[in-house]
Amino acid sequence: MSTDEVPPRDRLDWWWHMMESDVMSVALTSEQEDGFRGSVAAVDLPGTRVATFAFSPLSARRGPAQTRRHGPENCFLFLVRGGTIQREPTSPGRTAAGIE
Numbered sequence: 001m002s003t004d005e006v007p008p009r010d011r012l013d014w015w016w017h018m019m020e021s022d023v024m025s026v027a028l029t030s031e032q033e034d035g036f037r038g039s040v041a042a043v044d045l046p047g048t049r050v051a052t053f054a055f056s057p058l059s060a061r062r063g064p065a066q067t068r069r070h071g072p073e074n075c076f077l078f079l080v081r082g083g084t085i086q087r088e089p090t091s092p093g094r095t096a097a098g099i100e
Contacts, residue, residue: 002039
């Protein structure tokens with residue numbers, strides 16, 4: 001799946017809907033909203049899903065309400081092959097991921 005067939009102004013919103021329905025509930029922002037691009041390929045295996053993502057720089061926030069709404073029992077492992085990922089504390093004992 002990719003944003004290539006989506007009009008540029010709608011790509012970040014499309015990406016958010018895809019993340020919300022197929023991956024996890026998350027709030028997304030990007031300074032490249034009009035030029036955002038992303039692609040994902042996934043395969044379902046017994047008891048798990050493996051996916052590879054490539055996307056323009058963005059910031060993702062996942063708060064407690066989003067965790068409760070979509071997958072509090074799920075575990076996510078991120079392997080960053082390019083760019084950076086930064087975890088930012090939001091309150092004592094809680095964190096949110098800022099992906100840049």
